Amino acid sequence: MAWSPDFEEQLQLVRALLEVEGMRRQSDRDLYIQLLEDALGHYLPFARDERPLYDVMHLVRACLAYPGAIQTLVKIVEQVCGDSRAVRRVKELVEQLFPEPLLTFQERSDLHRIVRESAEGGFRTITPALVADLYRKAVEPLGPPLHCDPGDLSEVLAQLEELTSGLDGVPPLLVFVENLAARVAEPTASALRSWADRFADRLELAPEAKGAVRERAVRALEGTVPAAESAGPYSYLIIEFRPDAITADHYLTSAWLQCDGEHGVMLHCDDEDPLPRHRLQEVIEKLLADPQVVNRPHTELMVEFVLPRVLLDVPFDQIQINIEGLTRRLGIEYPVVVRSFDRMRSRTLHHNWRRKWNWLRGNPTRASLCRLPVRSTLGHELLYNNLLEESSIGVAMSFPPSAEREKTPDELWVSLHAGIPIAVWCRRRESDPGSFFTEVQQLWDQGVFSLPQSVLQLRRKALRALEKAPADDHLGFQLTLMFDDADRLPEPYVRLSAPA
Structure with a gap:
């Protein structure tokens, strides 16, 4: 106390x-x-x-x-x-x-009963990270930090009860309960709201104040990553293939191991021996066997390929890797995503990218996906204008991007200029746009920030489908995911970027 x-x-x-x-x-x-x-x-x-x-x-x-x-x-x-x-x-x-406690005996008993009875029901998707975020929103910037385990809701409620009033005169506990009710399933949500109404009535809060708290809870829902999207912590193996300036279709390799919130550790940097495309697989296998990767800080590993435009349509997720004598596709072992080498090295393209990513972090449930069933007939300027909209975060193309060496604009290049951080496309040229967009929308609905994990499950599902029908037309074999986190850049790009 x-x-x-x-x-x-x-x-x-x-x-x-x-x-x-x-x-x-x-x-x-x-x-x-x-x-x-x-x-x-x-x-x-x-x-x-x-x-x-x-x-x-x-x-x-x-x-x-x-x-x-x-x-x-x-x-x-x-x-x-x-x-x-x-x-x-x-x-x-x-x-x-002792000062009079914020809650009466019955109020405290009822609240903890709801939490206790719903621990295996409505609260099973509430992660400690989300509880900590809801606590911060409830106590506001001047409130004390959370001193207990965010995984123990009873402890969190006890600490909130010590704060009798917030800056607006509303107890942070009431704000927390309303925010929590906005994120759990029924009937737990209704039970929490009923408890909050009775508590507010006893405190004689004005009806408009009660309404403002509930409205704020709904708005806060848009600013928090849902529990289902809270993936990680991850280690990231970032592999960059840079075009050699002299020899066509040869590439120089750099690689980093990075963890959430930390700078990357350089694993490999080759500025002298460019490799042809067919030898890139050797580099990938060596990096996966690197002692620093094997003994990475976090067990979960995501593989990110930083690629120039000419390589963006290469199916790196389908590369057959051989580790200790067992061969399997890279994309069923780890989440595999691509990132744009051209945008990463060009600071002129960073402003829109940073703006979009900052908005996405605060509004993951409002992010929209632009569907492109055919190559743009509207003109690149009109497409660029549409993609500049704040909520336009993703692009889904039922066709692959252009692999031309010249920087002639295509739909993906326009998207990169507009700052779009997430794009998916089907590598199969004759794909059916209708079924493609249906499946992509299902992935999108599972959570924007969990897309790498959702695509990993899709690729595993595609491989299981081979047992019934030996064909490689499943989308899991044909899908490329570009997931370009503007907050997490490998060295040396960190020094070139604006502060996060």
Whole structure:
């Protein structure tokens, strides 16, 4: 709690509790502790002692860490032991020494019951990262940091109860519960909203204030990555193939290992020995066997290819890699995405890219996908104008991009200029646009930030389909995903980019 009585006051309360007949026997205290934990909704950690004075002292000090715990304990003792003189003395001391808690006994009990009963239902998609984000939104910039495990909702609710009022006069706990209700399934969502309404009515919040809190919760939903999209943490193997300036169709290789939020570690840099296209597979296999990759900080690995325009349509996800004698496709082992080498090295193309990515981070559920069933007949300027719209984040093309060496604009090149960070296309020239867009929309609906993982599952599904029909026309064999994270650039591009 933000304030607690000193040692002498705690000792005074302990001795008053021991005057209650039911608190003198350890078996009775065990029952009260069990009832208290049930009411709080979580385990109450403290050391036990065979000596009554020390045992009750440990209990009182443990209760100080949880808002309303002392009041709840006294209420339980009163319910069991009745309204005796000793109980009244304890109640008077608690009223003198402790501020009135934000929640009543019944409110706290009801809230923790909803959380407890819904732990395996409506809350199963709520990740610790999302809880921490909702906490920050509730306490606002000036609020204290979260000091407990975000994976324990009961602990988070206890810390929020200590904050009696926010900057707008609304308790952060009420804001948190409304935000939480906006992200869970029914009937849990309705139970939380009903609890919030009763709590707000007791506080006599004005109807417009209650409405503003609920409206803010809906708006906040658009600014948080849904739990299903929270992938990682990941290690990233970034492989760049640069066109050799002298020998046609030969490429120089650089590679980095990167983790979320950290600079990349250079694994390989070849500026002198360009390789022909058919030897690029050797480089990939060597990098996957590199000790730093094998012993990467995070088990989950994503493979990213930074490619010039001429290589963007090469099916690197279908490359057969041989690791320790077992051959398999790279795209069923790891999420495989491509990134644009040309945009990464050109600072003139970074502004729109950064703007789009910043908007996407705050509005993942509002991101829209532009469908291009045929090569553009509208003109590149009109397409560019349409893609500049703030919510235009992705492009889906039922045809592959142009592989011409000259920088003649095509639909993908226009998209890169407009800052589009995500693009998908079918490498098969004669694909059916209708079925292609249906499948891509299903991937998009699973969450924008989880696209690399969703495409990985699609590629595995395509391989399983070969058992029934030996044909490679499944989209999982033909799909390329460009997923260009503007926040995470490999060296040396980090030094060229604007601050994230």
